[in-house]
Amino acid sequence: MSSTEKISVNSSLKLSQAITMLTAMYKQNRFVVVSMRPGKDRTLDQNALWFALYQRIAQMTGMDDVEDARRYCKLHFGVPIMRAADADFREGWNRLFLHLDYETKIRLMGACAMFGPDGFPVTRLFNRAQGIAYTDAIVAEFSGKGVVFDDLLSEVAA
Structure with missing residues (x-):
């Protein structure tokens, strides 16, 4: 335990x-x-949806696996949402992470010794509205690349 x-x-x-x-x-x-x-726990339903989105992205794109899709989405959609919404997050990100190369940033989004199994905290900091914006950003970007999410999103609406 x-x-x-x-x-x-x-x-x-x-x-x-x-x-x-x-x-x-x-x-x-x-x-x-x-x-x-x-x-x-408001995040349970969102986390389940996000995992399903990551799975679909991994299946339908050239990403290696679900974890790659998760890291990509956290860095490309989650970090901008948090930087826009929270001055402390933005200041900390800009001071400590903005100067890092892309490979280091993407690696920090996943399991690592410094931040544990979930990586750098991004999505766990979201409120409900930020979580919805994150979902919308993922769907917008990857739908444009041919990834189909209709079935996953209709389950949420039901």
Whole structure:
């Protein structure tokens, strides 16, 4: 079990799993910090859609795999959204990353020792509107390159 666990409780089964995880962590460590808040994790649906978009992009373009598509989208669409929306993000990006070569920037968007398995934080910082803008930007760019997303987007609308 890793040092930090996150679980969304949305059913009796998930509640049972959360209690089991908490109990196991307590037995192993004797000290556990628990944070809870009511509500739905707004990113779950968006993350599932984004992963499906990345899969489709990888299947229908010359990108090597899903992770390449994810890194590309984070750098080309996510970073500009955050730079436009958040002065602190923009200032930090400009000071620390703007001067880096493209290969380094794209590599930092994926799993790396410095930022962990999800890479440089971009999409996890989005609010709902920014997430929608990100989705729209991905669809606009890759639809123009022949990637078909209609089935994936109709599932979201349903």
